Amino acid sequence: MNYFFNKNGPLISTYLIISIGFWLIFLIIIPQLYMFDLSFRPNIPTLLRGGPDDVYTLVHYKHFLFGSETSGERYNYVDVRVFLDTILTAILITLINLCFCYPIAFYIAKVASAKTARLLIVSLIIPFWINELLRSFALRILFAGEGFINNVLIKMGVIDTGINFIAMDVALYTGLNYAYILLMIFPLYNAIETLDKNQLEAAEDLGSSMIRTHLRIVIPHAKAGIASGCTMVFMLTAGALATPVVLSSPNTFWFTQLIYQWFNMNDNWPRGAAYSVVLLTVSVVFVLLMMKIFKVKIGEIVR
Amino acid sequence: MSADVELQKVSVSFGNFYAAKNVSVKIEKGEFFSFLGPSGCGKTTLLRAISGFAEPSDGKILIGGQDMAGIGPNKRPTSLIFQNLALFPLMSVADNIAFSLEVRGTGKVQRRNRADELLELVALSGQGNKKVHELSGGQKQRVAIARALAIEPAVLLLDEPLSALDLKLRQKMRTELREIQKRVGITFIYITHDQGEALTMSDRIAVMNEGELEQVGSGHNVYEAPHTPFVASFVGENNAFYGTVISTNGDMVRVSSQGKDFLAKAGDLKDGKKHTFQKRDKVIMFVRPESIFLKDQINQADNIFSAIFKTIEFEGNLKNIYLSIDGVQDVRCSISNAVETATLSTSESIELKFSSRDAVVLPVGPLAVD
Structure with a gap:
């Protein structure tokens, strides 16, 4: 890390870290994880999210394979x-x-x-x-x-x-x-x-x-x-x-x-x-x- | 089966540019024949025409008496070794060598046997399973030769295959190539800009310049009896004395150059006759550096002149002495390293000698530029 900063200077280093970090975290990791997580949740109104009914479920994958x-x-x-x-x-x-x-x-x-x-x-x-x-x-x-x-x-x-x-x-x-x-x-x-x-x-x-x-x-x-x-x-x-x-x-x-x-x-x-x-x-x-x-x-x- | 190769007035043109002009030569069966010339002289184009990758725009190419017009490279009895060898990097050494047999539908076992046989021929026994990149430069060279020989071509064409090697290896490969050629007994046509390669290996050499053949002959012939100023200056080192003819006596010519008189022999013509000169003809007299001696080295010589010593260059076995006549005419003289030269000092006038038998007079013409 020290080497990286010395090589590129503080300004460019910060820019690189922020831009790559943003790209990686906000554009790739978070959306994918959110999608993955969402796919295991029931389809319930926004109000009920986080409530007792909001539990992990395979219902959507089941639906894909076996129908309603x-x-x-x-x-x-x-x-x-x-x-x-x-x-x-x-x-x-x-x-x-x-x-x-x-x-x-x-x-x-x-x-x-x-x-x-x-x-x-x-x-x-x-x-x-x-x-x-x-x-x-x-x-x-x-x-x-x-x-x-x-x-x-x-x-x-x-x-x-x-x-x-x-x-x-x-x-x-x-x-x-x-x-x-x-x-x-x-x-x-x-x-x-x-x-x-x-x-x-x-x-x-x-x-x-x-x-x-x-x-x-x-x-x-x-x-x-x-x-x-x-x-x-x-x-x-x-x-x-x-x-x-x-x-x-x-x-x-x-x-x-x-x-x-x-x-x-x-x-x-x-x-x-x-x-x-x-x-x-x-x-x-x-x-x-x-x-x-x-x-x-x-x-x-x-x- | 070896075959002769005959070029009959072959020209190869690209648009308006003639890479080869009206080239006629007959290469004998089993001969080691070299095309020697500077880069861009058309020698590679000529080789490509023989191998079938370029079509002559004029003239005929006969291999073993058969006209090759319209016959593709894959149908000609020739094999080409490329300058960069063009080995197939994704195949093993044995697969490379046997590729031409694979193409012809030969069975796997037979292919392998033939590859092993050829590996032995080029002194690479047991290396068949290696990848190409695992081999050294000289070994790759040999694999390329083995691959080209696999289908037993009648003529092997080599496009400066040694140019990528370092000096020692190049010298070793020269000897080896010559030996392989003798062993397989087929015609080798070799392209090079390196006169050392051409002289050491070839039975005959064709010196080319700007698409045309300047001279065809043995190494001795080309070196000692050049027909044109280009050949004299391109093959080996040479001193060129510009001058005018004073008188002629049979084959001997008296030339005036830089206010001095020299005696030299008239150069040969293509048909074996000598050039004839008239009084006051503009000529060039060529004397090889190794034919010029310091005064004390030899007793007899019919040309003696003096020149100002400039500098000396140590080349190992030889020493090159650079001198000048009146600051106009440079003279180079090569002497054995054994000769004592410590006493020479800059700007000293030194007496030099050479024999008229070692000097050749030719009409004025273009020299090889270096």
Whole structure:
């Protein structure tokens, strides 16, 4: 501590301690602990809080798994299905995202000239200057029944009547894929960029096909970037709210929409907190799984 | 199987810039052939064209008589060793070496056997399971060689692979490379800017400048009978005396330089003939520092002149004496460390000698800049 103060001077040291402390305590530790604590409390009016009825309970977690006591079902099929659907879809979208972004990242990092690479990066970034909600609405316009895509397809004579992309969730998956594309491309790009170009040429010179070069040289080199991109895209996709609200079909429900309902519409904060904790737990498990699969350390992922 | 490599009027251009211009040379089967030149002379581009990473914009490259146009690097009977070696850091040494076999679908056991065989060839037996980063610089070098040899290429291409090593190791690796080349008997094409490497290892050397071949010949030939002022000044050290021709007598030329007369032999031309000179032609006379002696060192020499002593430099086995004629013409003279020089003092006029057989006269042309 003394060393720290001597090194940075009293003013900067105090500033660093206060800002980092505020960030850590007020923005991370307290909200998380509060949510965690809240998820084990009954949903009772403010007046009764701290009273005899305010005891720790697993009722909200029970509700997530088994539904309300009045329902005849054995399990809470609706919520659990929404949850599993969300997780599986998020995994699928992460994989599609990876397959889609890897070639782009590789092209920018190793194939394109410096000028083309700059141009591509800029054209990737510019659409993201617009708010996520607006981007989702733009996609909705593109995919709508009377939307741009349908109109073009009809004019070209490919189809006779408009396809309902929204109901088929094509719009949702496209939107979710597009929403976090940068968070996949940049870690991949950063990782691939550090690969020595001679490695690629050496592999080619030794007779390797393009696919094998990627499997044996590029992907092992870029695995930290892949793990990093996948965890970020997965967590943000599973936790997305705006895109599903705007683009999902009436009968598709995203888990975050459930959480939103508990908090805002049903005014049941403890239940919303419990559902959030479930989602958070799965996200953490996913990160640990990625680290295990790719054999990377947490430090490499966040890099 | 070794193969010869023939370049027929090969040019490689990038836009308007010609990295290699009209290069024609035939490299014999089993030869250790070096391209020697300063950085940016186009030697690496030429090597990339032979390996298939660059396409000639003009001309043909034949390997074993077969035109290589349109054949990719992975289909050519060549193996390239990169300047930075480009070993795969995430694979073991054995996996690195056997990568070309893995690509061809060879079984695991066979791959391992071949890797062990090659490790023995490069004196690294038992190191197959190590990671690349666990090896020293010289060992990495050998792994790169083993990896390149694994598919038994007909031609091995080496792009300054020794440049990252320190002096002692570099000298050791020179000898080793030469030995490996003799053992495997395939054609080696070696790129370097280090004339010492080229001279010690090569059967023949091609000296390159600005994309063109200046001279192709044995080390002796290139060193002792340079065809151009560039070769004379780039390969080894040389004193360049600018002057004019006074008279010629057969192959011998009398040159006036700095108000002194010198006798020297006319330099060779590409076709083996000698340069011919007319009276008053502008020429450069080249004399190697080691061919210039202090007056007392030798008795017979047909050129004697005096110069002002400036300074002396100790290089271990040699001493370099720097002198000047009239403050205009610098002269450098290298003598054995055994010769006594303690009596020399600054600004003293010293008499020097050299034999006309050791001096070469060439028409005026660009020198290598150092």
